[in-house]
Amino acid sequence: MALTIYGAARTRTSRVLWMAEELGLGYRHEKLVPQKGETRTPAFLALNPMGRVPAIDDDGLIVWESLAINLYLARKYGAAGSAGRPALGPRDLGEEALMTQWTLWTATEFEPGTHDVVVQTINLPEDQRDAAKRDLALAALARPLGALNVALGLGGGHLVGGRFTVADLNAACAAFYLRAVPEALAAYPEVAGWYAATTARPAFQRMLALRQAG
Ligand SMILES: N[C@@H](CCC(=O)N[C@@H](CS)C(=O)NCC(=O)O)C(=O)O
CATH class of the missing domain: 3.40.30.10 (Glutaredoxin)
Known part of the structure; x- marks a missing residue:
């Protein structure tokens, strides 16, 4: 290889x-x-x-x-x-469908908002950051974060198959963009616990x- x-x-x-x-x-x-x-x-x-x-x-x-x-x-x-x-990958077609679902969700529903937050809190020079844009992005994240919270609650702390998989890894990459605003996860205990466990992994x-x- x-x-x-x-x-x-x-x-x-x-x-x-x-x-x-x-x-x-x-x-x-x-x-x-x-x-x-x-x-x-x-x-x-x-x-x-x-x-x-x-x-x-x-x-x-x-x-x-x-x-x-x-x-x-x-x-x-x-x-x-x-x-x-x-087994970070799918064991069968059903798991593959769900890993694809969460990855496309990450790309289209979750990351655009979390990326706006990292741009306005870390990426831009301080004098160019816009708190109003950050807050707008955080408000719009209520829906995906709420959905993630429910799914993690139902899944025992993971998105697919009751174990850590590529679905968790890909979504956690987008959640990493919220690192300058840890209070963003306060209303979502399942997400907060999942993010803490995920980022404590030795590979992370x-x-x-x-x-x-x-
Ligand atoms: N959707 C792409 C985005 C990749 C992306 O924007 N990469 C940035 C670095 S984080 C880059 O290469 N920027 C250089 C450029 O756009 O010219 C992915 O997830 O791989």
């Missing part, structure tokens, strides 16, 4: 690094930094014409879009019983160390 992960750890590449760490995969890490123009070179654009990271090359298969990459890695390397790895902590190392 030869897996290359493209993208600096402080980008959405962190999601893929977290998945690779969970699965115990060996990988080469090409730490391309968008701000240095490293994602707009002809060589990288040939891999991802969007010029964005993350992207992976897995034995010649090129995949981009962080959440799609994680679904692929979970299915390929985290199917139940594969090489003793944790290894990913954080990669982010800090730059």
Whole structure:
């Protein structure tokens, strides 16, 4: 197996690094930094014409879009019983449907709002942050956070199959954008407990160390 992960750890590449760490995969890490123009070179654009990271090359298969990459890695390397790895991927078609459902929900219903929050609390320079935009985004998150809270309550603290899977990992990546506003989860105890447990995982902590190392 030869897996290359493209993208600096402080980008959405962190999601893929977290998945690779969970699965115990060996990988080469090409730490391309968008701000240095490293994602707009002809060589990288040939891999991802969007010029964005993350992207992976897995034995010649090129995949981009962080959440799609994680679904692929979970299915390929985290199917139940594969090489003793944790079953982060689907065990059957029903689980696959639910993992896809939660991942598309993350991309379309959850992450747009949490991303607005991180932009207005961390990404923008302090003098350009807009508290009104942050509060609007937080208010709009009531619906997805409420739904997540119900689902986690019903699922015993997980989204699919009663165990930690790619569905939890992908959704938690979007929840990570709320880290500067921890009170955002206060009204959602199931989400708060799930987020605390998820981010305490050793693989998440290894990913954080990669982010800090730059
Ligand atoms: N939907 C994409 C978004 C990827 C994305 O926006 N990546 C940023 C870094 S977090 C990037 O490469 N930005 C550089 C650019 O847009 O030129 C995904 O989830 O992979």
